[in-house]
Amino acid sequence: MPTPPRSARRAVELFVATFRNPQTRGQRRTYMEEFLLFLAGALATSERELLTSDLLDEEAVTVWLTAAQRGATRRRTGMQGPHTAASVSAMAARTTTINGFSRHFGRPLNLPVPQATLANRLSPSEAVRTLRLLSGHPPAKMFSATWQRTVAVLALAVATRCGIADLHPLRLEDLELKRRPARVRIGEEHFPLDTLTTTILGRWLETHADLTAQEKDGAPHGLQGGQVQELWVTTAPGRPRAGQPARRPGLPAARRTLESAHRTLMMEALGSPLLLEQFCSIDPDEQPAGDGTARVNRAAAR
Incomplete structure (x- = not known):
């Protein structure tokens, strides 16, 4: 050591x-x-x-x-x-x-780690119905582009049952929306995407392209040196820091940015702090043997 x-x-x-x-x-x-x-x-x-x-x-x-x-x-x-x-x-x-x-450093404290409990999951049908409701139009107090990105993250969570740790690193190349059936690659796995999810993602990709375009209306607009390849990008200017000007939108979005936007959407649209993991319904084949009460969700496990 x-x-x-x-x-x-x-x-x-x-x-x-x-x-x-x-x-x-x-x-x-x-x-x-x-x-x-x-x-x-x-x-x-x-x-x-x-x-x-x-x-x-x-x-x-x-x-x-x-x-x-x-x-x-x-x-x-x-x-x-x-x-x-x-x-x-x-x-x-x-x-x-x-x-x-x-x-x-060789001086282990070995403090007891609090044990988190898993939040109740929506059923697959509840998750899809809620996603459809949320994808209709943005809440009054939420920027349209932020809403589109947040609903896209949610749609992938519902479709793949993967949590934010798996979804945040995604890049544009991981989406294959023109393929039939459409699919997304997460790690070494491919997940098929239904029509609703494909439509939501297609809408976000159009906004992504606009946010990261190198020119807009003939004026410099995006990053110099090529398109941003991260799937999730910022949708509004950042805050000025240490005397530096605010960073423009269209830059790779931090995980906490996605999590914050999800909380905002839940409270503004539903009035309830539903977590992203609650939309990651459990496949019947993944439930452990026994009485079924000790459910472990793949999204939470990651």
């Missing part, structure tokens, strides 16, 4: 670099950065002054996790306001992250 560096910042960088999967690496970085920022504030010091031993102090870790659970470290407003309590899944991810960090 590696010798812990003195600098907490350096230790975080070394730990994060051990993950090959970019999504896992991004999640671990997010929570370790959150811990660094929280601890620096609690100790009235700068992040550069923090030591690795500070991050391995169980009392400090407990204080951070407690604050995070009640929403004190939240950077985005939740459904119940700016200090919405963290979900069980988010707390499980934080705990797993700090357990991994401490184990990596």
Whole structure:
């Protein structure tokens, strides 16, 4: 096992670099950065002054996790306001992250990881009927292009029963809408797409092409150097940061952007915070033997 560096910042960088999967690496970085920022504030010091031993102090870790659970470290407003309590899944991810960090440097904390429960799933017919309802027109307070993208993500979730971790990395080449039957490639598998899903995706691809076009009305519009190949792109300008101008739409969309838009659509259109995984109905062939109560969904397992 590696010798812990003195600098907490350096230790975080070394730990994060051990993950090959970019999504896992991004999640671990997010929570370790959150811990660094929280601890620096609690100790009235700068992040550069923090030591690795500070991050391995169980009392400090407990204080951070407690604050995070009640929403004190939240950077985005939740459904119940700016200090919405963290979900069980988010707390499980934080705990797993700090357990991994401490184990990596030979001082395992072995904190108990909260166990998330799976949300009730819609039946296949309920999922399709709800998708059809949502695909009709955008809510009054939702930008049309954002609605089109969000419904497209939802349509793929319903058709494939795959969650956001599988759907976010998709690229344009993974869709074969002109093939009969149309299909999408996710990982090493191909999933057939019905007419409704194909129509929804075709609508989004037209908007995607407009958002990422290099010219619009004769003026420079998109990225220089070629079309954006990621399937999911931003639909509105980003926020100006550190004195830099706002980033234009049509850039690859972050996973959290897709998740936030999904929450907005659910609340604006249905008035209910349905999760994307709840649309990933369970195939009867995938239910485990026994009384059927211990359902495990493939989307949640990933």
